[in-house]
Amino acid sequence: MNKVRLIFLVCIALFTYQGTFGQEVERWYTVSMGGSPVGYLLEKNEANGEQHTSLIEMNISIGRLGSTVKMETRTFQTEKEGLLIGINSEMYISNEKKVESVQVMDDHLLIESQGFNKRLPMDSKLTGPKQLEELLRKQIENGRKTVHYTTYSAELGMFMNGSLNFTGTEKVSIKGMEFNAIMVEESIQELPYVRKKWLSKEGMLLKSSEPGPFGDMEVVWTNKENALRALNNSVDLPEDQYGSSMAYANYRLSNPRDLSSIKLKITQKRPEFGFPDFSGDYQDILSKSDKEIILQINKPEITLQNNEPSELEEYLEPNAFLDNSDELLIEKTKEVIGDETDDWEKAKLIADWVRKNMSFDAGIALADSREVIRDLKGTCVSYGILTSTMSKAAGIPSRFLMGYVYVDGAWGGHAWSEVNINGHWIPIDAAVPNDTYIADAARFFMVRSSLKDGMGKANIAGMQLVGNIDVNIIEHEVDGELHTATENPYFIENDIYTNPGLKFAMKKLEGFEFTDVDLFYPENTILKQTKGASEITVGHWTYGSAEEAMASTNRILGQAENSNTLRPVHSGSYEGFSKSSTNETLAVIRDDTKSFFILTSTGPEHSELLAKATEAIK
Structure with a gap:
């Protein structure tokens, strides 16, 4: 269990930055989290006839507990006559490069990712970064207060409907120069938070700030030397900064892996961020307000009685993250399950194999199943991805979960799986297991997904919750005995x-x-x-x-x-x-x-x- 305690460091808003472009060909920025330098951001612009290509490159290194998570993203956006016509995204968030290309058609997007293609309907034109720059400049010149735009985020796999609201001016010192900066608040309908920006009168980004799991993430204009130094000199996150991403328990659980039920009060410290959809199957919302939710989690049981049939094809089909068409994975799954025909017994064999053969590696932020089955290492995310994909390869509908699990007096971000047995969804966890194989009740999910549309929903749920909630235990049940929690752990x-x-x-x-x-x-x-x-x-x-x-x-x-x-x-x-x-x-x-x-x-x-x-x- 020691090897699964460093979890959910980075599965959130590190790849959603949208810059504001000025006339310079190249601009460098330092990136910090909670005041600690973690890397750089680079913007490049290039004109080629009627087309304009913009590059945003972000390179981040986060260290904690002897492990380093390195993430590098490069996004090329091409526009013509102010409209976005294509995106090419390269992400280095594990040991392998992930590539995605997006072609913008008249009424849809054609998306290719890791050998998988999909078509996404589109009902409005997409604004290119150069066009957004022009809109900003005109609004500043005319004294207007709001700019609206629609774009597409390849990293999140979804459309972004944003607005930039001018809120005033403020004197700032950047690169040894004084600016009477124009202050802007950027709201994106699909994201829970507001990003603050400081712009020059020409519309160039001077700095920005947005909430993050380890404190505010700040991007500040600088020179190349300082930007690269911020990456090379990045240090381990301080204990309190790292700890701020977790929720500390009001009550110690003596045997959390044996819990059959638990009632929790989840309090949102930022009510404007809202809550994801917690409801489903064995997890019930008992009451809800803007600030808190009372949640009941009951550990399900395996039943021979078939539930009403539901649409499960999505949870059997291969996709870029859970690729059960991979020949190596199919071969290994057959080897693991042997002649077993019972779905639940097959799922148990798979979870056992994943637990025994995976190695925990906090340096891997996110890897798809093709990489995980070959390298057999990663965080709980990799454990969940491999368990779900092998289950699908065994003919068992499966999906990927992200949420929180109780470990050692704290609730930390976690990932696990569900398998569909006789029409019922059953949670199973190869990273934090127990002797019944059905995942215990000392956890709650914030998203359940086939991942056919990527990690966008999981990232947004993480933005809403990580570092922003308190989790209080009200009561829990073990071996048929109900226990009422105290207000304080000791x-x-x-x-x-x-x-x-x-x-x-x-x-x-x-x-x-x-x-x-x-x-x-x-x-x-x-x-x-x-x-x-x-x-x-x-x-x-x-x-x-x-x-x-x-x-x-x-x-x-x-x-x-x-x-x-x-x-x-x-x-x-x-x-x-x-x-x-x-x-x-x-x-x-x-x-x-x-x-x-x-x-x-x-x-x-x-x-x-x-x-x-x-x-x-x-």
Whole structure:
């Protein structure tokens, strides 16, 4: 489970930037997120007779937890007489280049992506970037306040209906020069947020700012040297900046992978962003306002009773992301399922194979199934894409899900799959599994898709939610027992730390202080006690199966260097083993078959200190 904790870093609005073009042939910009430099943006313009070609190139590098996600996009837009006539997009968001071409016809678009072709109806003319520049310049000269336009985003796979509203002027200093900048707010009907722009009087972009998952993304005009330096000198995102993309739980779940139901209150911190459509099958909206939603998630069951037939062809047909016509993938799927004929048993075999053969790699933002089956690495997105595609290759209708999952005291972005069994959609997760194979209820989806139209809906849902919501647990059910959540994950009273969700309490040792209480993903620490050079750390680990938990226990106990033999540990209802090494004493005590606490003591007389710590557990 450790390998699936770095999830959903970048599946959102990094590829939706639409520049404003001036007369220069080439312009460079720095890109930053939350004040941290992450890369550059380049604009180039070239005229060839009646045609005008504009290039927007964005190159971004985001580091966190020892991994680096690199993304490079190049979009060429060609226009004639002010109207867009073609788009060519190149995206480097994994180890392979993704290419898409768009031809603009009279009433439709012809789109080719990764060998797949589709026709998209069009009911209005598309504005080219050079024409948009001219419209802006005329509006500025005439003192008018709004410009409307329609274009197409190859990165999102959808039409964009935008408006630029002039809101005033502001003095800004860019490249050592002072500008009386024209302030513009750009609204795109299909996107949840407003982008702010500062323009010169000629309509040239000086800088822009828009909300992002790691703080505001800012684009600022500069020179080539500074722009390239911003990419080359990009650093790991600070912990608080990275953490801002997650939602921290009000209540710790002791065995989240065993949950059969959960009731959540999801609060939107930016009500103007709205909510995606959460409803469907086993996920119900109990109440909804602009600011919050009460959501009930019930883990479904496999039933032999067939549901009413529905249109499932879309979830069996190959597409650019889920290509079940790939010969290698078909061959591997046949090998995995063998002679099995039952759809649910086939799905379980596929999920097992994906879990055992994939390697987690946070450096891959998004890869299609053809790349994943060959490289067998990626984030949870790759796990979900491969599970869905192999299921389709096995004749099982399947779709791809993105949403949130509970891990280690936090709700983080995640991706998994659904398979259609006897007419019922059943969630299945190869990245965060459990021993029933049906994905637990400690999660909620924000989008479910065949991906035939690309990742646009998932990206927009991510823009709405990531970094913008609080998720509070109201109640949850495990093994038929309903539990009501507390308002806070822990409380300290009479020098005793109590964690109601984990049913854990510990008394403060004499002379010690409680520190680092209730840390969250990617940490497992729920409590520290410190006194000078002496320290006691308590962490909580949970797994989807007893086998995984036992394997992790053995691995942790085996890592202690220069350690003596295992000694039994007893503390109230807890039992486990401890090991001492030169610098520390470590104990693993079982919470139940799928979860355990780890106590680590360091400093002088650490072995005796651990014994006192186990006695302090209530």
